[in-house]
Amino acid sequence: MNSTSAQSFLARVRESLPSLHPTERKLAEFMLDFPGELASYSASELARLAGVSNATVTRLIKRLNYQKYDEARRQVREEKQTGSPLFLADRATGIEKLFEARAEQGQDNLQRTFARLSEPQVAAITQTLLSARKVWVVGFRSSHAVASYFRWQIFQVKEDIHVVPHAGDTLGEYIASITPQDLVVIFGLRRRPAHLRDIITQTVATGAPVLYITDEALAEHKEVTWHIRCACTAPGPLDNHAAVIALCHLLANCIMETSGASGRDRLTAIEAAHDAFGEM
Known part of the structure; x- marks a missing residue:
């Protein structure tokens, strides 16, 4: 069993930061700011929101030791249910x-x-x-x-x-x-x-x-x-x-x-x- 299987999504992203290429790091930092977005969007939509390519999303998901994007999204959905404000936050809207x-x-x-x-x-x-x-x-x-x-x-x-x-x-x-x-x-x-x-x-x-x-x-x-x-x-x-x-x-x-x-x-x-x- 992979040693990362018991890690939270955010823990995987944080640990990966030092070894990431610039575009992957840009996507990872977006994920850390708005991790809940992963639960709502497809890989292509997430790439557009973060300003990176679809290939960057695919590479980062692999680096985080997920077999595919849906596996990561499933974990985010489960962690979102715990009520963490970070997972529930979305991008700013008007007052x-x-x-x-x-x-x-x-x-x-x-x-x-x-x-x-x-x-x-x-x-x-x-x-x-x-x-x-x-x-x-x-x-x-x-x-x-x-x-x-x-x-x-x-x-x-x-x-x-x-x-x-x-x-x-x-x-x-x-x-x-x-x-x-x-x-x-x-x-x-x-x-x-x-x-x-x-x-x-x-x-x-x-x-x-x-x-x-x-x-x-x-x-x-x-x-x-x-x-x-x-x-x-x-x-x-x-x-x-x-x-x-x-x-x-x-x-x-x-x-x-x-x-x-x-x-x-x-x-x-x-x-x-x-x-x-x-x-x-």
Whole structure:
């Protein structure tokens, strides 16, 4: 088996740079800037975009140890699915077109995501959030910001909600603390760390219900209690998380409305504390 077979597409291109002829290097540098283009275009189209000949494309593909162009394009398509901004980037377009495309895509993402939800599902999640002994919220990379936002919203009426792990901690200490009376909310937006699969497995094993919130590129997870797949499609290198934030907003409002007198009492106490400190 070729030693390069396990390498990523970009790793192959980067390693080849020092030994390339000028025209091949021009094509390789174009590939490094816009690797996702390989997934969408034929060899002739790529040659035209990069300003080189078809023969240059053929030679470079061979130098990268691919048998043919389609083999390289298949690997790029697979790596593009991981959500790397570099693979999703395309050549620049006007600001006006970017604004319009993103606004339209955000609305479409919201509609597609909420169409998958049902009232019984949302009601069950809301009740579990309210009745749980503790709520543990987990998120890595871009998901960490969303996890913190979700916790901040729910904290208005639910005291025992925690984003974990804290700085300097590992998840092991928290997994050992989770009981079947708790709820674990895991945000798994791409690009997900490889160890997230093991975290979900260990979390499910605690017996606690698990709410898993991801982008729609991930297949439905059968082991968790609820898996909500949000549409995060975007016409550019960065995913659009409007639907994820809207989902957090929906759940937070459902909890506030369902919490009744205890929720209002906590909100009243918070406002009194704000007044006492002159915080607002």
